[in-house]
Amino acid sequence: MKKVQIYDPAMCCxxxxxxxxxxxxxxxxxxxxxxxxxxxxxxxxxxxxNEPGAFTENKVINDLLHQSGTEALPAVLVDGNVVKEGEYPTNKEFGEWFEIEPSALEEKKPETPLNFTKL
Incomplete structure (x- = not known):
């Protein structure tokens, strides 16, 4: 199975x-x-x-940050190699990495909307 890691910029959540x-x-x-x-x-x-150590301990990410600065974040590694910098992966990319249909990752909306009425 592929190992996918996402290194986010500094965020509160x-x-x-x-x-x-x-x-x-x-x-x-x-x-x-x-x-x-x-x-x-x-x-x-x-x-x-929240986890600055993860950025300094990973040589690939540490080198990327020294070369490109925090503008390279988010950075995505697949099996230890940088595959994306500066933006998050698309559903299609996740599908390719995990060998599943991207549509399987889309949020499913209820087929019929909920109807709340006042009693």
Whole structure:
């Protein structure tokens, strides 16, 4: 199985729902990672603000940060090699790495909307 690691820039939380604005890419990523976890896949994720040691201990990431600075974050490694810098992976990329259909990672919406009526 592929080893996928995501090195996030310094953030207060990984979901993107903190602060005054919500980053839709971070909420998509959280949903994709949840879907992958339910399927038995593991993606390691590190936040520069909370886990700086993970950035200094990984030579590939440490070298990348010395070359490109924090603008290279988020950085994604697959089996120890940098495959993406400065943006999060797409569903298609996750699908390729884990050999699953990208549509299996999309958030499923209820087929019929909930109808709440006042009693």
């Amino acid at each position: 990984p979901t993107g729902v903190c602060g005054p604005g919500v980053d839709p890419d971070l909420t998509r990523l959280a949903s994709v990672l949840h879907s992958l976890e339910k399927k038995g896949f593991v993606v390691e994720r590190y936040n520069l603000a």
